[in-house]
Amino acid sequence: DAGVIQSPRHEVTEMGQEVTLRCKPISGHDYLFWYRQTMMRGLELLIYFNNNVPIDDSGMPEDRFSAKMPNASFSTLKIQPSEPRDSAVYFCASTVGTFGYTFGSGTRLTVV
Amino acid sequence: AQSVTQPDIHITVSEGASLELRCNYSYGATPYLFWYVQSPGQGLQLLLKYFSGDTLVQGIKGFEAEFKRSQSSFNLRKPSVHWSDAAEYYCAVGAGGGKLIFGQGTELSVKP
Numbered sequence: 267d268a269g270v271i272q273s274p275r276h277e278v279t280e281m282g283q284e285v286t287l288r289c290k291p292i293s294g295h296d297y298l299f300w301y302r303q304t305m306m307r308g309l310e311l312l313i314y315f316n317n318n319v320p321i322d323d324s325g326m327p328e329d330r331f332s333a334k335m336p337n338a339s340f341s342t343l344k345i346q347p348s349e350p351r352d353s354a355v356y357f358c359a360s361t362v363g364t365f366g367y368t369f370g371s372g373t374r375l376t377v378v
Numbered sequence: 379a380q381s382v383t384q385p386d387i388h389i390t391v392s393e394g395a396s397l398e399l400r401c402n403y404s405y406g407a408t409p410y411l412f413w414y415v416q417s418p419g420q421g422l423q424l425l426l427k428y429f430s431g432d433t434l435v436q437g438i439k440g441f442e443a444e445f446k447r448s449q450s451s452f453n454l455r456k457p458s459v460h461w462s463d464a465a466e467y468y469c470a471v472g473a474g475g476g477k478l479i480f481g482q483g484t485e486l487s488v489k490p
Contacts, residue, residue, distance in 0.1 A: 270421075297476045309468065309480040321475060357421055367478060369414075369421035 268292075270370035272358050278376045284346040287373045290339055291360030299367065300333055300343050301357040309357075315341065348377045380405045380473045382481035390487040391459050399454040399484050401469030410472030411452040413443055416483075417465045425467075428452065439463070464488045 271290040279285050291298045299314040313323040315335045323333070330349070335341040345352055355374050359367040381404045391397050403409055410429050414422040426437025433445040443454045452469060466485050470478040 299477075308482045311477060311479075314475075314477065316476065322477065359422075361476060366424060366427060367422075369423070371419075371421045 270358055270360050270368050272356075272370035272373050274373060275371065276374045276376075278378065279348055281349055281377055282347045283377075284344065285348045285352075285375060285377075287343040287356050287358075287375070289341045289343070289358030289370060291341070291358070292362075292368055293339065295360035295362045295368075296338075297361045298335060298341050299359045299361075300341070301359065303355045303357060303372070304353075312343070345375075348375075350377045353377050380409075380471055380479050382469050382471050382479055384467075384469055384481035384484050386484045387482070388485045388487065390489060392489045393461050394458050397454075397456045397459045397463070397486070399467050399469075399486070401452045401454065401481060402450050403452060403469070403471045404450065405471050405473075409452075411443075411445060412470040412472070412478065413437065413441070413452075413454045414468045414470060414480075415439075415465050416468065422468060425454070459486075459488055461488045461490065 273288045296317050300312040302310045312325045313333045318335045333343045353376050355372045357369050357372045359369045361367045383402045385400050412427045413425040415425050416422045425441050426435050428435045428445045435443050441456050443452055445452050466483045468483045469481045473479045
């Protein structure tokens with residue numbers, strides 16, 4: 267089992283550019299979560315999916331953020347346009363059934 | 379609303395000493411409770427979880443936690459800390475629908 271795979275591990279981009287973060291959940295897991303981690307705000311749930319359907323996106327900070335899950339093995343989190351305050355570590359996690367997340371290693375995003 | 383409070387932002391213990399990290403939760407029903415550990419540059423790893431039954435839960439790496447309903451607490455303990463235990467520790471409560479609400483984390487430093 268390769269675990270939850272996120273790419274890229276690091277991303278540096280200029281303000282105003284589009285950024286796409288990718289996540290491959292563990293095969294068979296039916297829930298997928300996107301979290302953002304910053305020093306100031308800790309871990310924030312952005313959005314989560316169940317069986318590829320978005321269930322709760324109330325944590326998405328602005329319309330600049332969007333997430334998709336076109337199939338059970340892939341999800342993207344897109345920021346367009348990016349801003350310096352979006353700099354953070356973005357984690358993807360997946361689970362089967364109720365709880366017991368497995369987290370990916372995260373994508374460290376820096377917007378300059 | 380569900381919430382988790384970790385009162386200690388940073389704790390330092392000597393190697394070989396015992397450890398207790400505090401966690402208090404707010405939840406209307408019987409909670410699902412979790413402890414995660416995050417090493418620098420890594421994702422979060424599940425240490426242990428409580429769903430029901432025995433209130434003393436054993437986890438990986440020699441950790442245990444005790445659920446105390448009367449105190450709304452789920453403190454993490456380890457009898458003898460190793461230098462490799464230095465990390466950030468997060469308590470979390472299940473918020474329904476597969477969501478987890480995380481505390482702000484406690485950073486553990488270990489003195490030689």
